[in-house]
Amino acid sequence: MIELLHDTLNFDFPEVHEEASCRIDFQRTLRIPDDNKEYPLPAGLGRFPVRHVDDYANKIPEEWKQHGGVLMPMYQSEALWLNFSGDYPFALKIAAGKINAVTGEGWKNALSDEPQDYVVIPEQPWLDGFAVGKGRIRQFVAMPLGEEYTAEEQITGDAIHGGIQIIAYPMKAEAYEKYCLRSSTLNKMTNEICYYDMDGCAMGLAPGGLMCQEIYDDPYGMDVWDRAHSARCFIHIVNSTHYKKVTDEFPPHRPPTISDYQQAGIPWFEYYADELSAIEGSKKLAGLDSIAAMKIKKGEAPLADNESVIPANLKTISVGARKVKEWNG
Amino acid sequence: MLFGNYIRERREKRKKSDPRYSLRQVASRIGVEPAYLSKVERGDVAPPSEAKIIALATELDEDPDVLLALAGKVSSELQDVIRQRPELFAQLIRELKELPDHAILRVVREIRDGDW
Structure with a gap:
């Protein structure tokens, strides 16, 4: 089951194991420059607010009610990363607009290892974007559906789903007992009328700037995942300009510009987990146009606030120091 | 008492x-x-x-x-909560009345998964 507590999705499977739980939150962050240079990981600047869609049933599109799940606000061109917490191993499939963020394939509930279409936590502490190559991702950046930028639109040609989709599979209880006892390394890692004009409120995720981030190979193998138990969630993304109309709450402030970020000395991060190998990334996702490239292709004005920078205040972190990416400065 | x-x-x-x-x-x-x-x-x-x-x-x-x-009363705060969705809360209370305390304390709101 999935519970929403403090803007965090809590996945619990007490029927599998009393410790089978993990948490996922959505971190506000800097949109890195989309200039084909590879950047380190930007810091988390706090959680996005997350709300039950059922609480706003008279103000959201009909399809969102059918999907169930939750909603969160994002500004156009705002970036996010997914923050995973919990010590119990889970296989997580993550999609944007029902396009798998690891493989670029369309949504399927089932896990696959040919190629691996999921991330494994706690080994994978974060996910910042679409896996476009070995050790490389393109940042998740919100764009309005219907303007051709999102991965969904570039791959399927349709602007239907948007948002983020997640399904979680816990490790089988017997495998958990075995691996926790066996490996000190693994242990250490840690229906009314819509009152508002909602046209343009739905957002999807588009590929932004390049970032160094490895998506790790499953170190356990497919057999350990309890495929009889899973829980999934549709996270709708509302344009922040509509968020107050829907929820009566103000969205978070706009994220900092790149120059604000650098001047404030907010750190960048390089993360190493030497014991783990990385997957190759998706050729399909690698072939997508980034937002800046798409703007040029469409003959639109260049992406604002997109000047190249040399990251200042670079910090190196390794396994066991997972939480430091959340910046509270 | x-x-x-x-x-x-x-x-x-x-x-x-x-x-x-x-x-x-x-x-x-x-x-x-x-x-x-x-x-x-x-x-x-x-x-x-x-x-x-x-x-x-x-x-x-x-x-x-x-x-x-x-005293045979319900706080006005709880009355307000119930008044907003009386059918749902009446149904909820009736369904929970026979459950033991520990089961009631485990009642949490799940995120609803729909059709997608």
Whole structure:
């Protein structure tokens, strides 16, 4: 089951194991420059607010009610990363607009290892974007559906789903007992009328700037995942300009510009987990146009606030120091 | 247990170690006459208003919802909550009434998964 507590999705499977739980939150962050240079990981600047869609049933599109799940606000061109917490191993499939963020394939509930279409936590502490190559991702950046930028639109040609989709599979209880006892390394890692004009409120995720981030190979193998138990969630993304109309709450402030970020000395991060190998990334996702490239292709004005920078205040972190990416400065 | 008996028992228990819990002083602190509080404790009059019961709960370090229930009342805050979705809450309470405490405490709101 999935519970929403403090803007965090809590996945619990007490029927599998009393410790089978993990948490996922959505971190506000800097949109890195989309200039084909590879950047380190930007810091988390706090959680996005997350709300039950059922609480706003008279103000959201009909399809969102059918999907169930939750909603969160994002500004156009705002970036996010997914923050995973919990010590119990889970296989997580993550999609944007029902396009798998690891493989670029369309949504399927089932896990696959040919190629691996999921991330494994706690080994994978974060996910910042679409896996476009070995050790490389393109940042998740919100764009309005219907303007051709999102991965969904570039791959399927349709602007239907948007948002983020997640399904979680816990490790089988017997495998958990075995691996926790066996490996000190693994242990250490840690229906009314819509009152508002909602046209343009739905957002999807588009590929932004390049970032160094490895998506790790499953170190356990497919057999350990309890495929009889899973829980999934549709996270709708509302344009922040509509968020107050829907929820009566103000969205978070706009994220900092790149120059604000650098001047404030907010750190960048390089993360190493030497014991783990990385997957190759998706050729399909690698072939997508980034937002800046798409703007040029469409003959639109260049992406604002997109000047190249040399990251200042670079910090190196390794396994066991997972939480430091959340910046509270 | 009757509301008045319960209040008197709790107040007298505290008074044994602290004279500030005399009938007179407690009545003064919650803003009623001692004679009135005495009648309430004996059950000679109906329990006081919600505000006075909440003041008594604060005074005696009791759960206000428990005292209100003993007095046959539901707090106006809870009434407001129920009034917003009366059918749902009536259904919920009826479904939960036979469950043991630990099961009720585990009632959490799941995120609904739909069709996608």
